[in-house]
Amino acid sequence: MRLLLVNPNMTVAMTERMAAIARATVGDRAEIVPLTATRGFPYIASRAEAQIAGGIALEMIAENLDGIDAVVIAAFGDPGLMGARELFDLPVVGMAEAAVMSAAMMGERFSIVTFSPLMTRWYADCVAATGLGGRFTGVCTPAAREVDVARVRSDLRDDLVALANRAVTEQGADVVILGGAPLAGLAPEIAAEVQAPVIDPIAAATAQAMTLAGLGGRFAGRACKPAGKSAIGLAPALARAIAMEVR
């Protein structure tokens, strides 16, 4: 199998770290095909940015669909996820949604721990979009808004462990999601120090993409797809997808 790992952020180092985690997750069962956005934002953190980056994600998927079995949108916040599900005839998985659905099968209530209060609203919106907001105990972050994203994993390690444990003991979370691409890979490193399972969203999304692809089912010719449309000024591959001329 081949999984397309679409990073709608422009930071190649993030893509590489996430691709490495994805490869460790799938082992020899699949090939990971990583893509990094070449326009847009270094790191998406609002609805406005997700509006634009989601369109870029659709374009990246449309242009790289050949031979692909499933797609991972590798940004917490899942930009473009709903639209991609309408357009493309294969499983498409988002990091936030996959982390939330996985958490919901590990325990009753889950928390998101992340690195800056600037992400709080954006991440809470993501959980609400899944429909599982009633099982969410909230976003927990350190107080400082400005952080060095490249160093956040080491700089904030102890704070994040403490926040995760407080989410469990004080807020009653059964599972902790370590949200945000800058924290990719940290979950297994701190797992032994946190009193509940800790989910790494990129690992969860990769595993869920494999799961959905393995379940099969008929994605092509679905009755619930929107009608094909002509489009002007879009990347040709995306225009063809909108016209329902592919797959």
Next chain:
Amino acid sequence: MRLLLVNPNMTVAMTERMAAIARATVGDRAEIVPLTATRGFPYIASRAEAQIAGGIALEMIAENLDGIDAVVIAAFGDPGLMGARELFDLPVVGMAEAAVMSAAMMGERFSIVTFSPLMTRWYADCVAATGLGGRFTGVCTPAAREVDVARVRSDLRDDLVALANRAVTEQGADVVILGGAPLAGLAPEIAAEVQAPVIDPIAAATAQAMTLAGLGGRFAGRACKPAGKSAIGLAPALARAIAMEVR
């Protein structure tokens, strides 16, 4: 006052009809500045299309903000609305949201009547996004999926009146929203034949934009805005808005 009427669809005739209704709504109190998308889709009808067209709407707003007091996103489905509210320091109103909020002040329950079952899911999603889904009696449409959008107002007039009355008498709607830009202007024409108030979304959105602009308040420097971001490959005006360098 000056209102920017942003049609993220590419159909100029629709923009013109909607601008005429907007002008009739504001009279001499404001100038209407209409814009039509120059790329994208003739008529948005799905999440995938709204993902892309919403980014185009943000660009159109960013490039035409000078001297504007409020913005109307002139497509039922409100593409780009949430992002625009984050970025721009003035009231931004969507057709679906404005119609729904207005309906909710006219009665307890409201229905949307529109011209094709292809719009049902998209419009239901729009109502859910407002948070008022609990007062919504559903989308009512004729059975035929394929329609001539340019002629739908006259071709389906009788069907739409019948559907509106059924929404009232059978489903208990207190108010009927006539959804979709192709029906702009039909509401006052059929009002006398429908046993409940009928809302024209472009009139509602224009009136609400005036209302919000008139209420004043401090849109600039809001604490709840996201942080500014650098961006690559965006229209320069939109990049500056994302960087929070304007207004």
Next chain:
Amino acid sequence: MRLLLVNPNMTVAMTERMAAIARATVGDRAEIVPLTATRGFPYIASRAEAQIAGGIALEMIAENLDGIDAVVIAAFGDPGLMGARELFDLPVVGMAEAAVMSAAMMGERFSIVTFSPLMTRWYADCVAATGLGGRFTGVCTPAAREVDVARVRSDLRDDLVALANRAVTEQGADVVILGGAPLAGLAPEIAAEVQAPVIDPIAAATAQAMTLAGLGGRFAGRACKPAGKSAIGLAPALARAIAMEVR
């Protein structure tokens, strides 16, 4: 146009202040016809009081409907609003509902700031009644229960600014509603000091009444009205309205 501004409280000074704000809101587009209750309570603050004052509001409307285009119920808490919508064939708007619906078009989440914890439950009930409780961050008040209602605007000015800013920065409110007739007119005075738009409910209700009246629609002969009823011991005008003999 002529708007009936019905204050179901007995405090004439409040009516006068609210009428002045309403006049500033409508300019030369409409005449404001203010009414003050001649029985009932100086200031409504509970369900029991609203039960009684709502009946008085219905009576005041029924007796003064001639030549009126829309009605504003000028008490936060909207006593009598739902019943008035059933009985009268024109737009009827409440201060709390209009403020909430307007706030919901300015941002995602809104807060109510008011002058005494005695109002907390009553105002929270009002928001819940609109159906938008999921977007409400709560009622914020100073700690002291006993206040001099006539002086509360000046005495508590600094406290209210601080509470409004805390609602924004700590609770994530995008918009602040300054609830309660004693605070009418304060919103524009403190707007520059609050890091989010601040809504004055009487201005919002007046503007929304104009908006709804401008949208037209068929209020008379609505299919969803209750059946006419005979009544005994009511003010004659109200009895005629209940009998569906007027308008």
Next chain:
Amino acid sequence: MRLLLVNPNMTVAMTERMAAIARATVGDRAEIVPLTATRGFPYIASRAEAQIAGGIALEMIAENLDGIDAVVIAAFGDPGLMGARELFDLPVVGMAEAAVMSAAMMGERFSIVTFSPLMTRWYADCVAATGLGGRFTGVCTPAAREVDVARVRSDLRDDLVALANRAVTEQGADVVILGGAPLAGLAPEIAAEVQAPVIDPIAAATAQAMTLAGLGGRFAGRACKPAGKSAIGLAPALARAIAMEVR
């Protein structure tokens, strides 16, 4: 014990029938003190009527509270219930609420069967007000709107049995509530013909009033009561209750 049975409708025959059922329910454990409204409506069926009749109910309670242990508001729709709970220091029970809460202890989902589609909206509102709307399968009525309220028990008997059985077999109701004072006393007569328990709301309300009175607890001096208020033009007993000068 003494229970005040307050009929906020003006129909004495209804009060008498309901008092008889209440007496059969309490046996020798309590005395039933029935009251019929002397102004208002023959039969309440809308929010507007409930707004007014609820105020009348508060007055009736305030004037007859001496030696009373609990109050039953004997109209389906519970006019005045929430306000009465704020004002009076004893249990106050409504017919709709008591029927719903009792039904919710007999099965998972419940239906309301009543005599005219004119009651549908009003009764659905009552269920929503309890918070148990998620367990409600809806209001079922015969098609004819105009009925002779005095004869409805015999005229519609077979229709109501059929509707009740359909609510059970087709909509999955576990319990059927026979809503509306004109059907008081019919439940036990048709019980053997309906394939689920059938609740008579006046019996349920009487039994629940006894239950709550028996549970004791401190109704006087509750911290969650609103502050006392002066009032003008109210019945003196009600004004004293609003002023928190009684009980």
Next chain:
Amino acid sequence: MRLLLVNPNMTVAMTERMAAIARATVGDRAEIVPLTATRGFPYIASRAEAQIAGGIALEMIAENLDGIDAVVIAAFGDPGLMGARELFDLPVVGMAEAAVMSAAMMGERFSIVTFSPLMTRWYADCVAATGLGGRFTGVCTPAAREVDVARVRSDLRDDLVALANRAVTEQGADVVILGGAPLAGLAPEIAAEVQAPVIDPIAAATAQAMTLAGLGGRFAGRACKPAGKSAIGLAPALARAIAMEVR
């Protein structure tokens, strides 16, 4: 009438205390038939324990149904309640549900006060199961997890009074439920010190069982029952109930 009081916990002293309260509640109107589990747990406090104890409760009911008019499941958490309602043709009432439904007829919002934070999750789950979570202000407990269940009523008396009053004044609870069998009987003792009605769940459950039994209705032959099933390895009486061969 005869009420079966089924304690699915193994602590006889608890059963005896609860039976005494039940007897005081029913007076000479009914006979209380108490049962204590002979296997299972001293005191149920989790979903896992309730899964098992609920099966034991079904067995205890099936084996002792002769001549019984209603059943009380005498453990807060209501183990086996939903299954018992499916199987047995008479009213079955749970302590948590009966307390919640009774509280909801005494006021708008209710709190649960109990003796250990270990019960918090379990009790919150119970409220959610009733559907009335929207009116629940939460579980309040002392900080210490380890308590001597037999002495908790006296040891923690002052703490519980303080917690109950804080639930009322700080969280806005109108009614307080004193949750957990070890607190049975404490409610009337502290009622005068708490500024809101305090509910004793075993008294509430007993009273509600009497109420439901008194309302009559057809429990046998209900259309919404599941189909009969053969079973192996169950207590014979329970197997017969599952086979729908009894009552």
Next chain:
Amino acid sequence: MRLLLVNPNMTVAMTERMAAIARATVGDRAEIVPLTATRGFPYIASRAEAQIAGGIALEMIAENLDGIDAVVIAAFGDPGLMGARELFDLPVVGMAEAAVMSAAMMGERFSIVTFSPLMTRWYADCVAATGLGGRFTGVCTPAAREVDVARVRSDLRDDLVALANRAVTEQGADVVILGGAPLAGLAPEIAAEVQAPVIDPIAAATAQAMTLAGLGGRFAGRACKPAGKSAIGLAPALARAIAMEVR
């Protein structure tokens, strides 16, 4: 890895069919260890049966936990799932929950198609328990209640295909879950005839168990577990699990 596949039903043929599907799902990545209940019911279809069978499932897990990496509860309805998650320090997955969570990553709305209306309530309860009821379009079944469970896959094949397609085209389901162990294995056979992905719950549950086990995390020593308890009369292995003495 080793997965315990616990069938709390007593039908060995079902276990064998499900084990075969599970083996096809995991390939050489894991060993499937199937278990069939030796007491209880041939096929669980109600809350009462699930109450008892869930306790049996806990016992089966406790007695067979050695060397196991994850557990699948192989009955649609997930008897014992919540309790098992509390007790055991490894991932535990249910068929209904896993199917629902997987469906929710394939599309916006999902339907359950099954073989008899007798399952409708039970399956709807299962979806509600996941928290995703808002995305559920309902249970669709043939009209006949009595079916030969062993032959249902072939007898009803055409009916089930038609129901699945109607769920998609008429109710707007994006994904169809083929609910109930008797239909295990049918999904891939009919996939090409249904206009949406069709999920086989046992395949979904097996895949999700692998996914969760692969994500790692600290299940042992979780802070949110209930306290250990002594127990009497339970299978010794289950008693030790309840006492928190294992794993």
